[in-house]
Amino acid sequence: LLADRKDRQGFQSEILLNDQLQRKDFQYYDGYVVQDDIVSGSLTVKENLMFSANIRLSTK
Numbered sequence: 001l002l003a004d005r006k007d008r009q010g011f012q013s014e015i016l017l018n019d020q021l022q023r024k025d026f027q028y029y030d031g032y033v034v035q036d037d038i039v040s041g042s043l044t045v046k047e048n049l050m051f052s053a054n055i056r057l058s059t060k
Contacts, residue, residue, distance in 0.1 A: 015022040039048045 001052070015026055017026075038052075043051065
């Protein structure tokens with residue numbers, strides 16, 4: 001339901017911002033960015049840092 005991007009079927013709700021009811025076109029004024037992890041859960045901290053450094057500092 002965040003940013004009115006999910007199908008509302010089966011949901012009844014009101015969107016409030018600062019205790020004020022938002023209009024139906026709220027989704028056109030709202031921004032939402034999905035965040036993905038930039039580290040691998042299967043690597044150690046050192047391995048993640050080394051991987052990141054190697055990508056960013058690679059010689060051409």
